[in-house]
Amino acid sequence: MAASPAEISAGIFAQHRGLLTGVAYRVLSSVSDAEDAVQDAWLRWSKVDHAGIKDPRAYLVRVTTRVALDRLRRRKAQREDYYGEWLPEPMLTGLDVAAQVELTESISTALLVILETLSPLERAVFVLRETFTFSYAEIAEMLDRSEPAVRQLARRARSHVSERRPRFEPDAQAKEEITDRFFAATMDGDLAGLMAVLAPDVTVMSDSGGKARAPLRPVIGPDNVARFFVAIAQRLLPDQQARVVELNGSPGLVVTAGGVAIAAGTLAIEEGVVRYIYLVVNPEKLRGLGRLD
Numbered sequence: 001m002a003a004s005p006a007e008i009s010a011g012i013f014a015q016h017r018g019l020l021t022g023v024a025y026r027v028l029s030s031v032s033d034a035e036d037a038v039q040d041a042w043l044r045w046s047k048v049d050h051a052g053i054k055d056p057r058a059y060l061v062r063v064t065t066r067v068a069l070d071r072l073r074r075r076k077a078q079r080e081d082y083y084g085e086w087l088p089e090p091m092l093t094g095l096d097v098a099a100q101v102e103l104t105e106s107i108s109t110a111l112l113v114i115l116e117t118l119s120p121l122e123r124a125v126f127v128l129r130e131t132f133t134f135s136y137a138e139i140a141e142m143l144d145r146s147e148p149a150v151r152q153l154a155r156r157a158r159s160h161v162s163e164r165r166p167r168f169e170p171d172a173q174a175k176e177e178i179t180d181r182f183f184a185a186t187m188d189g190d191l192a193g194l195m196a197v198l199a200p201d202v203t204v205m206s207d208s209g210g211k212a213r214a215p216l217r218p219v220i221g222p223d224n225v226a227r228f229f230v231a232i233a234q235r236l237l238p239d240q241q242a243r244v245v246e247l248n249g250s251p252g253l254v255v256t257a258g259g260v261a262i263a264a265g266t267l268a269i270e271e272g273v274v275r276y277i278y279l280v281v282n283p284e285k286l287r288g289l290g291r292l293d
Helices: 005-028 031-047 056-081 101-105 109-115 120-131 136-143 147-164 172-188 191-195 222-234 283-289
Strands: 198-207 240-247 250-257 260-270 273-280
Touching: 005 031, 005 056, 005 120, 031 056, 031 283, 056 120, 056 136, 109 120, 109 147, 109 260, 109 273, 120 136, 120 147, 136 147, 172 191, 172 222, 172 240, 172 250, 172 260, 172 273, 191 222, 198 222, 240 260, 260 283
Parallel strands: 198 273
Antiparallel strands: 240 250, 250 260, 260 273
C-alpha cells in the first residue's frame, strides 16, 4: 500500500530532525528551546504545499533557523532581568557524537559561551557555515540577506570566536583523564590533588537563575575552587550521587537526587589543566538531562 502524502511529509521531516535539532541547539544553547523551535518548524512544514519545495533539507533548516533566531532575540531582551550568571543548558551526548570531532567541539560549553557574545545573526551564520558547512549562497537565502552581507557576518564571527578560543584543544583521552582526576580528588577530599589539575587562574561560573543555591560571583583561584568543590562533595546527602557523564561532547560531572539532576558541571581544559568550570544548578536548565538512574 502506497504511503499517504501525510506519511511522506512526516518521513521527510523525521529524516532531517537530528540536523534541525543540532542547528537549533547551537543557535539557542538550550535543549528545551531547541525542541520547541523544531516543533514550530514541524507545524509549519505540515501546513505548507510541498509541491513547490525543491530542497526540503534547505527549506527546513531555513524555517528552523529563523524560528531559533526569533527566540534568541527575545531571550537576549529578557536576559537583562536574569538572576546572576547565564550559562548554556547542558546536553547529554554519547559516543556517536564524540566520534565526530568537529560536531563535538561545536557543542562544547566553552564555545557556546563564546557564541553568546555574538549578535544573533553572526551566531546563526557561524553555526550554519562553520559547523554544517552550508554555502554562503544557501545561508543568504535562509536568512534573507545578500551573499556579501553573509560573508561579512561570517568573517566577524570567525574573528571573534578565534580570539577567544584556546590555542590548543586537548584530545578526548586527555580530557577524560583530567576529568577523572578532578572527580576523584573532589570526592576524596584531596585538596592538594585537586589543586594539581587546576590552572592558576581557574574560574568557576555558576548559573542558578535564582532558583538554587550557588555563588553569585565567579569563584577564582585554585585554593578557593578546590575548597568549594570539596565542600560540595562533603555535603552530599544519602540520596544524592555524583558521577562522570558525557556532557556537550566531553566528560562532565552531574549530581543527582533520586535520579534527577540537581547540578551539572563541564570543564574547559587548556594546556593540561582546568581553566574554567561551568556549573549549572538552575533546575529549569537541567530538565533536558532527563532521569539519570
